[in-house]
Amino acid sequence: MATGANITADDVAAEAGVSRWTVTRAFRKDASISAKSRAKVMQAAERLGYVPDLRAASLASDRSNLVALLVDDFANPHKLVMMERLTRVMRRKGWDTLLVNTLDKADTGPALLNASQRRVDAVILIGLQFDDDVLAAAQHARRFSKLIVFARSSQKPDTISIAVDDVQAMRDIAAYVDAQGYRRPFFVAGPRTSSAHLLRKETFIDYWQQTHGLRPDCVNVAAYDPALSGAVVETALKDRARADLPDVLVCENDALAIGAIDTLRHRLGLRVPGDIAVTGFDDIPQADSLNYQLTTYRQPLDEMADYLVEVLDSREDRDMNRLFRGAIVRRDSA
Amino acid sequence: MATGANITADDVAAEAGVSRWTVTRAFRKDASISAKSRAKVMQAAERLGYVPDLRAASLASDRSNLVALLVDDFANPHKLVMMERLTRVMRRKGWDTLLVNTLDKADTGPALLNASQRRVDAVILIGLQFDDDVLAAAQHARRFSKLIVFARSSQKPDTISIAVDDVQAMRDIAAYVDAQGYRRPFFVAGPRTSSAHLLRKETFIDYWQQTHGLRPDCVNVAAYDPALSGAVVETALKDRARADLPDVLVCENDALAIGAIDTLRHRLGLRVPGDIAVTGFDDIPQADSLNYQLTTYRQPLDEMADYLVEVLDSREDRDMNRLFRGAIVRRDSA
DNA sequence: TTGTAAGCGTTATCAC
DNA sequence: GTGATAACGCTTACAA
Numbered sequence: 001m002a003t004g005a006n007i008t009a010d011d012v013a014a015e016a017g018v019s020r021w022t023v024t025r026a027f028r029k030d031a032s033i034s035a036k037s038r039a040k041v042m043q044a045a046e047r048l049g050y051v052p053d054l055r056a057a058s059l060a061s062d063r064s065n066l067v068a069l070l071v072d073d074f075a076n077p078h079k080l081v082m083m084e085r086l087t088r089v090m091r092r093k094g095w096d097t098l099l100v101n102t103l104d105k106a107d108t109g110p111a112l113l114n115a116s117q118r119r120v121d122a123v124i125l126i127g128l129q130f131d132d133d134v135l136a137a138a139q140h141a142r143r144f145s146k147l148i149v150f151a152r153s154s155q156k157p158d159t160i161s162i163a164v165d166d167v168q169a170m171r172d173i174a175a176y177v178d179a180q181g182y183r184r185p186f187f188v189a190g191p192r193t194s195s196a197h198l199l200r201k202e203t204f205i206d207y208w209q210q211t212h213g214l215r216p217d218c219v220n221v222a223a224y225d226p227a228l229s230g231a232v233v234e235t236a237l238k239d240r241a242r243a244d245l246p247d248v249l250v251c252e253n254d255a256l257a258i259g260a261i262d263t264l265r266h267r268l269g270l271r272v273p274g275d276i277a278v279t280g281f282d283d284i285p286q287a288d289s290l291n292y293q294l295t296t297y298r299q300p301l302d303e304m305a306d307y308l309v310e311v312l313d314s315r316e317d318r319d320m321n322r323l324f325r326g327a328i329v330r331r332d333s334a
Numbered sequence: 335m336a337t338g339a340n341i342t343a344d345d346v347a348a349e350a351g352v353s354r355w356t357v358t359r360a361f362r363k364d365a366s367i368s369a370k371s372r373a374k375v376m377q378a379a380e381r382l383g384y385v386p387d388l389r390a391a392s393l394a395s396d397r398s399n400l401v402a403l404l405v406d407d408f409a410n411p412h413k414l415v416m417m418e419r420l421t422r423v424m425r426r427k428g429w430d431t432l433l434v435n436t437l438d439k440a441d442t443g444p445a446l447l448n449a450s451q452r453r454v455d456a457v458i459l460i461g462l463q464f465d466d467d468v469l470a471a472a473q474h475a476r477r478f479s480k481l482i483v484f485a486r487s488s489q490k491p492d493t494i495s496i497a498v499d500d501v502q503a504m505r506d507i508a509a510y511v512d513a514q515g516y517r518r519p520f521f522v523a524g525p526r527t528s529s530a531h532l533l534r535k536e537t538f539i540d541y542w543q544q545t546h547g548l549r550p551d552c553v554n555v556a557a558y559d560p561a562l563s564g565a566v567v568e569t570a571l572k573d574r575a576r577a578d579l580p581d582v583l584v585c586e587n588d589a590l591a592i593g594a595i596d597t598l599r600h601r602l603g604l605r606v607p608g609d610i611a612v613t614g615f616d617d618i619p620q621a622d623s624l625n626y627q628l629t630t631y632r633q634p635l636d637e638m639a640d641y642l643v644e645v646l647d648s649r650e651d652r653d654m655n656r657l658f659r660g661a662i663v664r665r666d667s668a
Numbered sequence: 669t670t671g672t673a674a675g676c677g678t679t680a681t682c683a684c
Numbered sequence: 685g686t687g688a689t690a691a692c693g694c695t696t697a698c699a700a
Contacts, residue, residue, distance in 0.1 A: 008693055019671045024695070032669060054451040055398070056693035059389045059676050066452075069433070074418035075619065077411055084408035087435035096452065099403070099433035101421035117388040118400075118430065226623060262624040285409065289560060290596040291625060342677055353687045358679070366685060390677035393692050 007050045016044035027052060058119065067095050067312065068115035068144075072102040072127035076224045076255045078282045082126050082151060082301065089305040095121075095312060102127065108135075115144065122146035122312055128192060128224065135159065148311065151299065153199065153323070162308055164299045165323040170203035173279055173297060176328055177248055178211065182277060185216040186246035188233060188256050190224050200252050200281070217246065224252075226259030233260045234267050247276060248334055254280035254287050254296055261292060261333065277334035293332035300324050341384045350378035361386060392453065401429050401646065402449035402478075406436040406461035410558045410589050412616045416460050416485060416635065423639040429455075429646060436461065442469075449478065456480035456646055462526060462558065469493065482645065485633065487533065487657070496642055498633040499657040504537035507613055507631060510662055511582055512545065516611060519550040520580035522567060522590050524558050534586050534615070551580065558586075560593030567594045568601050581610060582668055588614035588621050588630055595626060595667065611668035627666035634658050 009023040016023070018037060025031040026041035044050075058064040067090060071079060087097050098118055102111045115123050123144055125135075135147070135156055147159050154161040177185060185208060189201045201218065208216050219236050221229045229251070237245060249264075251257035257280030264270045264278070272278055280287060280296035287294035304324055311320050343357040350357070352371060359367045360375035378384075392398040401424060405413060421431050432452055436445045449457050457478055459469075469481070469490055481493050488495040511519060519542060523535045535552065542550050553570050555563045563585070571579060583598075585591035591614030598604045598612070606612055614621060614630035621628035638658055645654050 006693095010693080020694085021672080021696095022670060025670085034669065037669080051447065051450045053393075053453060053693055055389045055393045055453055056676090057695070059387070059393060059678085060693080060695040062676075062695095064389070074414055077414065080408055080411065080414045083417075083433070084435060087433055088437060091435055091437065091448075096448065097433045097435075099417070099421055099431045101418060101425055101431075103422060103425065113385065114425075114430065116385045119387060119389055226619075230624065259623075266624040285560075286620075289593075290564065290600040340677095344677080354677090355679085355687060356685085359686090368685065371685080387677050390692085391679070393694090394677080394679035396679095396692075 007048045009050070009052070012041060012045045012048055012050045015048055016040045062119075064119050064121050065095055066098055066118060066120045068098040068100055068118070068120040068123045070100045070102050070108075070111055070115070070123060070125050070127065072105075073224060074101070076253070077284045077286060078254065079126065081282075081284060085301050085305050086124070086126075086150070086308065089302075089309055090312075093309045093313070095309065120144050122148055124148045124150050124308070126150045126152075128152070128190070146311065148308065150308065151304070160311055160320045162304050162311070162322055163324070164304075164326050166199040167203045168323075168325055169281070169297055170200045171207060172328055173250060173281075174204050174207035176295075176330075177250060177277075177279065177334065178207075180248075180277070180334065182248035182334075183212070184246045185248050185250055186236075187216050187218045188229060188249055188251040188260055189218055189220045190252045190256060191220065191222045204250060216250075221256055224255045226255050226262065229256040229259030230263035230267070234263045237268060245270075245276060249276060249278045251278065251280050254282045254284045254294060256280070257294055257296070257333075258286060258292060261294070273333050279334045283329050287329070287331070295331045295334040296329050297326050298329050299326045341382045343384070343386070345382055346375060346379045346384045349382055350374045396453075398453050398455050399429055400432055400452060400454045402432045402434055402452070402454040402457045404434045404436050404442075404445055404449070404457060404459050404461065406439075407558060408435070410587070411618045411620060412588065413460065415616075415618060419635050419639050420458070420460075420484070420642065423636075423643055424646075427643045427647070429643065454478050456482055458482045458484050458642070460484045460486075462486070462524070480645065482642065484642065485638070494645055494654045496638050496645070496656055497658070498631075498638075498660050500533040501537050502657075502659055503615070503631055504534045505541060506662055507584060507615075508538050508541035510629075510664075511584060511611075511613065511668065512541075514582075514611070514668065516582035516668075517546070518580045518582070520570075520583050521550050521552040522563060522583055522585040522594055523552055523554045524586045524590060525554065525556045538584060550584075555590055558589045560589050560596065563590040563593030564597035564601070568597045571602060579604075579610060583610060583612045585612065585614050588616045588618045588628060590614070591628055591630070591667075592620060592626060595628070607667050613668045617663050621663070621665070629665045629668040630663050631660050632663050633660045 009020045012023045013020045022037055023041050025033045026038045090097060098120055100111045100114055102108055149159055149161045151163055153163045153166060187201055187204055205216055208214060219232050221232045249260050251260055257278050261272050261278050264272050264276055270276055280294045283296045283298040287296050307322055343354045346357045347354045356371055357375050360372045424431060432454055434445045434448055436442055483493055483495045485497055487497045487500060521535055521538055539550055542548060553566050555566045583594050585594055591612050595606050595612050598606050598610055604610050614628045617630045617632040621630050641656055
């Protein structure tokens with residue numbers, strides 16, 4: 001076990017009969033080194049089982065090639081999709097990922113401190129509890145140069161936001177629902193309270209007021225949790241007369257939508273989309289299942305991830321916020 | 335931004351009027367240091383915005399307090415549950431997590447190398463493609479002392495396996511299904527091929543042969559993917575006469591079970607559990623949804639995670655494999 | 669193209 | 685209880 005522990009570049013240098021610095025060079029793609037030297041070094045390294053120590057490299061160069069990924073809400077399946085995509089793209093480009101589970105809202109500060117101690121080059125936030133005020137309060141712990149908010153828009157200065165254009169997206173959804181002929185929309189919103197979070201809901205309501213002069217009903221669910229969403233929807237709808245029921249539930253994301261569908265079908269005895277249509281947001285894998293066939297909105301995650309590594313690589317200091325445009329994924333639910 | 339970059343222990347020492355080593359001591363829980371000195375140091379550190387550099391600490395002490403988590407199958411929702419649990423428990427105990435997305439089967443070696451370069455104290459494998467042969471081939475890249483296989487049993491020496499007792503678990507499930515009166519069982523297995531992976535399937539078949547003298551039908555699904563599972567089940571059952579259909583589908587895990595349920599209901603027009611019952615394994619969040627109410631088997635993840643950190647903390651070299659016993663979670667699907 | 673020497677910010681060891 | 689000093693393994697000038 002632990003084959004050849006503590007083999008250093010010096011050992012390899014001795015074995016290959018060169019200097020330590022030449023060993024280092026051999027391990028870099030760019031480097032002015034003769035093919036012969038490199039071969040000699042590589043063979044010696046192989047023989048000895050040398051593995052460069054990135055801690056030391058990072059300490060000396062002040063670049064860690066490490067990025068902290070702060071995640072708070074592991075209940076939403078979309079998190080898994082994002083984590084897969086981000087770690088895949090980053091690893092391909094030479095960035096390692098420090099996964100930090102932000103235990104609860106109060107833990108944001110400690111989590112950032114954690115990342116700082118590892119001297120990560122950047123911190124990526126994917127989550128919902130990272131309100132701008134939380135971020136502001138936690139900023140003093142910063143010892144990294146880039147704070148990136150992924151898949152959520154943020155107004156905070158000193159922060160790079162890579163997200164879908166919520167206003168555009170929700171207008172697309174509203175227009176789609178409208179075009180399908182639904183006239184009694186009902187919005188199922190998530191737990192967000194700060195202004196940056198209300199964009200989807202507000203956009204949807206605005207659209208409806210402007211085009212049809214009516215204000216859609218809304219409910220707020222305290223977490224992006226399907227079961228909770230179902231409970232809230234049930235409470236809101238169970239005592240309504242059939243004629244008073246909405247004809248479409250527009251949900252802030254798929255997790256809420258799926259919980260809503262389950263409740264409509266299994267608690268309220270309604271058909272989806274027969275009696276009530278439902279839309280989501282995110283296009284999680286489940287949305288494509290036979291059972292849900294959820295009409296939803298897909299963010300261009302690949303593009304967003306590619307841009308993310310571009311940001312990581314960049315040394316620029318200009319504004320790097322970027323909004324992307326996704327597309328409706330039309331299925332049977334609406 | 336990057337408030338007070340490069341504040342080191344020396345700076346704090348100067349500010350507080352003590353030596354660097356005293357600063358270090360102040361930051362440890364155990365330490366022979368006077369309360370007065372500590373207070374002085376902490377104030378100075380606060381004033382300067384000092385954040386200890388864990389890279390340097392790790393380099394000097396040869397303990398990184400970093401653990402690599404290798405994940406290969408992001409399609410299974412259970413992965414999200416495990417990641418949450420592990421990162422939560424580890425973080426509470428002072429262990430940071432390096433998340434490595436094992437891109438494909440051939441990437442196992444490079445992924446381990448990646449971890450080695452960061453000098454992680456241990457590597458945890460949660461995934462299915464980590465066959466024992468892959469592990470063996472990749473071992474030469476080891477530069478960490480502990481290789482832990484989590485939630486999957488492994489026969490490999492030099493490896494610590496923390497898992498549920500598959501034989502015991504599958505016997506429990508088989509006995510349950512038997513006691514419920516089902517007599518035409520059908521097993522839906524995952525993609526695993528090596529012997530360590532076949533435990534659940536073999537145990538189930540053995541049980542049935544010994545107790546009823548019959549060999550249940552089986553299908554293999556090439557990935558733990560609900561859609562794929564559904565397709566395989568559909569192919570296997572669609573041409574059968576009603577009387578030839580199984581009365582229960584015992585699935586190797588919940589992902590397969592959920593895909594199977596969708597297909598039974600939406601493709602084959604069967605009721606679950608009315609016409610065919612279904613069982614799963616893992617108890618993923620979805621299993622408890624109104625739509626599935628899946629009878630499944632829960633692994634004692636908290637206990638397992640607690641034991642994991644115990645293993646991480648341990649300096650012992652004895653055999654640390656451990657099998658846990660879970661419990662059936664009885665719901666409506668069987 | 670290659671080598672030398674001085675850091676990088678801690679911890680460990682040993683004195684005091 | 686506290687303080688020097690030598691590692692730890694690499695990178696970065698700069699010199700050869």
